[in-house]
Amino acid sequence: MLLCIDCGNTNTVFSVWDGESFVVTLRTSTEHQRTADQYFVWFSTLLRHNGLETDITDVIISSTVPRVVFNLRVFADRYFGTRPIVVGRPDCLLPTQPRVDGGTQVGPDRLVNSAGAYDRHGGDLIVVDFGTATTFDVVAEDGAYVGGVIAPGVNTSLEALHQNAAALPHVDVTRPQAVIGTNTVACMQSGIFWGYIGLVRGICERIKGEYDKSMRIIGTGGLAPLFSSGDVLFDTIEDDLTMHGLLVIHRYNKENT
Numbered sequence: 345m346l347l348c349i350d351c352g353n354t355n356t357v358f359s360v361w362d363g364e365s366f367v368v369t370l371r372t373s374t375e376h377q378r379t380a381d382q383y384f385v386w387f388s389t390l391l392r393h394n395g396l397e398t399d400i401t402d403v404i405i406s407s408t409v410p411r412v413v414f415n416l417r418v419f420a421d422r423y424f425g426t427r428p429i430v431v432g433r434p435d436c437l438l439p440t441q442p443r444v445d446g447g448t449q450v451g452p453d454r455l456v457n458s459a460g461a462y463d464r465h466g467g468d469l470i471v472v473d474f475g476t477a478t479t480f481d482v483v484a485e486d487g488a489y490v491g492g493v494i495a496p497g498v499n500t501s502l503e504a505l506h507q508n509a510a511a512l513p514h515v516d517v518t519r520p521q522a523v524i525g526t527n528t529v530a531c532m533q534s535g536i537f538w539g540y541i542g543l544v545r546g547i548c549e550r551i552k553g554e555y556d557k558s559m560r561i562i563g564t565g566g567l568a569p570l571f572s573s574g575d576v577l578f579d580t581i582e583d584d585l586t587m588h589g590l591l592v593i594h595r596y597n598k599e600n601t
């Protein structure tokens with residue numbers, strides 16, 4: 345079985361592929377101090393809790409946090425006796441090479457999203473991912489990542505407001521009743537909710553204006569459904585896009601090395 349690990353700046357997601365489907369998906373916060381042994385205690389406990397017997401033979405990792413990769417490598421080696429494929433490292437092949445400015449280290453999550461989206465939808469896409477940052481990845485006709493946009497993440501923005509303004513509390517993102525808020529929390533929720541809808545809409549329109557062909561927009565990340573409840577932003581929403589991309593890249597490496 346294949347263990348896919350998607351390590352973001354906020355959360356790390358483990359998902360096990362049994363050859364036909366993802367049988368379990370587990371989420372933990374990203375902490376670079378976490379050791380290989382700590383990962384295993386958490387992982388094996390939850391597998392047992394889910395009544396799963398898994399035999400992990402392969403591991404693939406995408407990490408936007410370089411320093412967690414060391415302990416994840418030790419985890420794969422010590423507990424599964426396997427050398428993981430790490431997206432973005434020179435020995436990990438990609439189905440298509442990104443076309444960006446020389447020296448740019450594209451976030452591995454964006455390469456993975458691009459590969460996953462291309463496999464499902466073909467090219468000429470915008471992939472919008474609501475994570476720590478809100479990213480827009482442009483996928484060309486041949487599946488290459490050719491650039492995009494990095495905007496502040498929804499929770500990152502809310503946290504910055506709270507940190508920088510003495511009278512603004514911590515609030516969770518939600519769809520507000522009205523645009524005109526009649527209390528502080530409602531005002532903040534309106535700013536974030538309608539602000540991000542405007543941001544996503546505006547950036548996608550501008551990307552489409554710059555691109556010479558029609559494009560489809562794929563939304564992913566935990567908050568995509570919430571934002572699409574306020575406006576038609578996406579042609580499709582896929583919550584498993586990153587995991588699917590890891591699967592695609594793993595398969596490509598197995599077939600070509």
Ligand SMILES: Nc1ncnc2c1ncn2[C@@H]1O[C@H](COP(=O)(O)OP(=O)(O)OP(=O)(O)O)[C@@H](O)[C@H]1O
Pocket residue numbers: 351352353354355356474475476477516517518564565566567570
């Ligand atoms: N309605 C909601 N309100 C608030 N948070 C939500 C809601 N739906 C999902 N979430 C949150 O979205 C997050 C899932 O986000 P996702 O995995 O896409 O990115 P992330 O973990 O926040 O960022 P990164 O991948 O950069 O670490 C979870 O932390 C989840 O709690």
Ligand SMILES: CC(C)(CO)[C@@H](O)C(=O)NCCC(=O)O
Pocket residue numbers: 352353408448449450451452453454475476477479494
């Ligand atoms: C933008 C984030 C933080 C989104 O997770 C990640 O993809 C990243 O660290 N990217 C590196 C810079 C780039 O993608 O161009």
Ligand SMILES: [K+]
Pocket residue numbers: 352453473474475565586
């Ligand atoms: K993510």
